[in-house]
Amino acid sequence: MPVAIFTQPFYRLVTDRTDGPPPARVSLSMSLRLVAILLSLVIVPTVAGRTRAVASRIDSLQRILVITAHPDDEVLIAPLLANRCIRGRASCSILVMTTGNAAGLGELRAAEMQQSAALLNLRLTQWTFSDVMADVDAVWAAEAGDRATLIARIAEMIAAEDPDLILTLDPRHGSTCHPAHRAIGQLVLETGATNLFFIETAARFIGDGFDLWNASPRYAWVYAANDDWQYAPRVAEIHATQFTSAQVESLRTVPEMHRRVWFAPSTAPVQLTCDLECAPCLPPSPIATSTTR
16 A cells, blocks of 8 residues: 655645635644554554465465474474474474584483474484584584585485475574574575575573574564464473573563564575674675585
8 A cells, every 4th residue: 555755744734725714723743643543554454464474374384394403493483383383284394413412412412302393293303413613514514525415415305305494593693693503504505495494583591581582673574473482481391401490481481572483584684683792783684605615
C-alpha cells in the first residue's frame, strides 16, 4: 500500500478552504495523531503480512539439515526444530563435526547429543574431528586429507539429505564467537549449497544467565517460539556437561520478547553483533565465498 507524502503541514491541508464558512481549526497535536493513525494503517498490515509470509514459509519446510561444530550448538535453534521436526513431522537431520572432546569429555558429550537428537526427532550424524580453538579449518582439513576433501564430505552429506533448509552458524560471528562455529559456517558456505541459512541468534553468558539478540535485524527470519521455547532449556538440561542448573533455569525464564530463533539467508548482510569480542558492532558486510583463504 503506498504511503502518502505530505508536502505541507497536515493541519493546513485540513483548514485551508476557500468555499463556505471557515471550519474550526484543527490543532497541530490532533493533526499529528491523525497522521500517526494513517501510518499505522499502512505499517501494521505490512509487518503482519511479512510475519505471516515468514510463518508460512517455515511451515512449508519438509527437509531440514542442521550442520554444527559441537554437541549443544543446537540449543539456539531447538524451538524451531521442535516446531518442524516434532510437531510438523518434517524429515530432519543434524551433522555435528566433533564430539566436543576438548576437555576429554567426548564420550559423554556424544551421548548427550544422542539424547538431544532423539528429543528433537533428528537423525544424527556424529563426526569425530578434533575439538580445537585455533586453526580449526586447517586442523579439520588435515584430518580429512585436505580442504577440498573436507568440503566434499560435507557436500556429500548435503546431497544425501537434499534439504529445503540448511541451518548452520554464521562465519562472521558464530553466534558466540567460537572459532569452530565460524569455521563450520564458512566450510558449509564453500560447498555452494542452496537453501543455506545462517543462525543469527547472537548469545553470550552473563553470570548464570544469557544475553540473546538478533545479529541481523533487517534480514533475519524470526520464529516466535511461544510454547516451543521449552525445548531450549530442555536441550540445555540434556547437555549437563556444558550448562549448569542455574543457566538452564535462566533459559527457561528468558523474557518473552527474546524467545525467538533468528536465522537469515547466507547472502544477507550482518548488521548488529555489538559486544561480541570477534565482531564488535560490525557494519553490513558480504561474506567471502572463495575456497582460498
